[in-house]
Amino acid sequence: MADDLAGFLFDHATLLMPVLIAVSLAVIFLFVRRWPKSLWRRLGAAVLSLALAVVALVAGGLLYAERNIRAIVTHRVNGLRLHPIRGTSPQRVADLHGKVVVVNFWATWCPPCRAEMPDLNRLADHYPTDVRVLTITDETPDRIALYERKIIALRTVVATFESDQPHGALAVAAYQGRPTTVVLDRDGNVQDIFIGKQTFARLQQSVERQVRRGA
Secondary structure, eight states: OHHHHHHHHHHHHHHHHHHHHHHHHHHHHHHHHTOOSSHHHHHHHHHHHHHHHHHHHHHHHHHHHHHHHHHHHHHHHHHOEEEESSSSOOSSGGGGTTSEEEEEEOOTTOHHHHHHHHHHHHHHHHOTTTEEEEEEESSOHHHHHHHHHHTOOOOSEEEEEEOOOOOSHHHHHHHHOSSEEEEEOTTSOEEEEEESOOOHHHHHHHHHHHHHHTO
């Protein structure tokens, strides 16, 4: 439930948060212009105004966080050093230039990550040529091999990764969030970022947009 709420707020922050801020400020302005004479009504209007001010501040903070997390994730994807479990490439996401790329940050200890792996396998099977699905983790190859033996064999491009260390609370949240899925177009530009577990249908919808653009 928390993942669903975080994903919804992240996906709709650009539209939802400015609307919340604008509505809150408009209602506060209306209260100030038509301040009631009754003491109890004044108290009620003051409490409601304070609540709306808090809503506006929280919405502004969430919008700021969403903008910064997008920038951090984009920087992170572009700066990754990859160590494929099978084969020697790709060593960077940029090595897949010309393909639509899905980068999934996951971990073997993460229940939502494990739950979406069958859909990521299905996505990789559905697009054998135009799309590359990368499932990457900072865990050891031995840990991934154990996961594949015990849980599910991965048909994605499986790799471990290195990246620069996060600085600040937002960077830590962006770097440590699992699962996070990033969809890049054929030029390597980040088009979509998904927080939390995603369905095959939602990921396919995002991928299809990029596949059609390059057709």
